[in-house]
Amino acid sequence: MEAIQRVLPEGFPVSLQVVIATLVLGVVYSLITKDRPFAGFPVVTVNGLSPTKSWLWHGREVLAEGRRRFSGPFQIMTGTGPKIILPNKYADEIRNHPALNFNKAFGKDFMVNYPGFEAHRLGLRDENLIQETVRVKLTQSLNLVTDDLVEETAASLHDVFGEDEAWNTRQIRDDMLEVVARLSSRVFLGKDLCRNRRWLDISKTYTVDSFLISRILRAIPSPLRRIAYMIAPQSRSLQNAVRDARKLINPEVKRRRAAVDAARAAGEKPPKVADTIGWMYEVAKGQDDVDYVAGQLSLTMAAIHTTTEVTCSALFDICEYPEVAQQLREEIVQVIGENGWAKTSLYKLKLMDSFLKEGQRLRPMGEISMHRYVEKDIKLSDGTVLPKGARVQVAGNYTDPAIYPEPEKFDAARFLKMRQQAGPESTNSWQFVTTSPAHMTFGHGQHACPGRFFASNEVKIALCHLLLKYDWRFIPGEGRPAPRSFEAVRGVDQKSRIQVRRRRPEIDLDNF
Secondary structure, rough: HHHHHHHHHOOOOHHHHHHHHHHHHHHHHHHHHHHHHOOOOOOOOOOOOOOHHHHHHHHHHHHHHHHOOOOOOOEEEEEEEEEEOOOHHHHHHHOOOOEEEEHHHHHOOOOOOOOOOOOHHHHHHOOOHHHHHHHHHHHHHHHHHHHHHHHHHHHHHHHHHHHOOOOEEEEEEHHHHHHHHHHHHHHHOOOHHHHHHHHHHHHHHHHHHHHHHHHHHHHHHHHHHHHHHOOOOOHHHHHHHHHHHHHHHHHHHHHHHHHHHHHHOOOOOOOOOHHHHHHHHHHOOOOOOHHHHHHHHHHHHHHHHOOOHHHHHHHHHHHHHHHHHHHHHHHHHHHHHHHHOOHHHHHHHHOHHHHHHHHHHHHOOOOOOEEEEOOOOOEEEOEEEOOOOOOOEEEEOOOOOOOOOOOOOOOHHHHHHHHHHHOOOOOOOOOOOOEEEEEEOOOOOOOOOHHHHHHHHHHHHHHHHHHHHEEEEEEOOOOOOEEEOOOOEEOOOOOOOEEEEEOOOOHHHHHH
């Protein structure tokens, strides 16, 4: 501090002296502790840019260049340090390796020590709470929540898209974000809170803001991140969201705990629940230090972000391939018309299942998957050593012609035909929710997305209503909206617009 004072003009404000000293010390510290590439793995750049800028703004090109030039692992430089990209051939070898930690892989990327990132931080502190709530409780209760999803889909589509039989232009990502927020919250928090306006705003903005501020901070030199976080409007929105979520959810958690405790004190069984508040409490076994609000935000963040992307992408495919829309409608009428919303109905929507998987194959949200943190040196079968402290990811394999004939072509029935060819013993190998090295939308191995079964049901129920109740098309003369990209992730741009109009459904989905 004294050295800095000597080079500043006399009378320079003390507050500014402190800011400058903080920045200088931060830069020095950053230079000393800066993450450097790991030895033995080539670093890939494109367009004459630095490694970090190459990855931030041209991530998909970096991956393509790395796969073109190298048959083995290569390295990228992200805004939070190096990551090693493993070719797809390693997917099965590392998928359940005990020295590869899933949650730690995201600690740096999501600034978990900053206020507002409680939902991200929960995974590092209690990695089993969310996993077990979803994998054990939610997945095993999917049949119990089907009627709730059907009811909420009908109500939310009426509120969002209305009954107008003329073509209307909609910003589809905003619309589907509202619908998905209501559907997910209906199961996570129950009927009352799922329609609470403040909670819906939180459930939509928390996901967007946390990803956006993380991306902004990753693009900024580390010494400046704390200051950038303090002035960014998204940081205040995050902190306000956590504060208000506590006001909404904590009283409900308290009420549920009191009911369970009272039942046990009376020697009775606790009341059955069909939402994640109750399931979390059961998984936590009544522990007092569990942050149920962070848990709900974590569930909401994971469910709403991905499900909205998948549903919007599916609607774009319906607009681009209108002949598929009619085929899907015919399947819906046959399956739901004959069976209603029975336990097996969604499983029988096999063309829809294939259609969703093909859409994610041709335009995957991410080109890499299986994020892991290396907790100790690992020697792979070919002699490659993954160094302790590295973060690794596996490249996707969505266009291999040996697996997918004519990989550049959209074939809605591709995976239905693959399931039929596979034979009875492996009929589930190519389902939408099935993971493999050849299709890692949901990851692969023991850390594959535990909520994919719920997400699949949610999307299918929504599409049944969206297809039978509405017609969809691109705005004449505009075509498919361009995606937005950051690093190697591709998503639906918030400004994306398509057109919709009410149609007369062949069957009444609301009364089965």
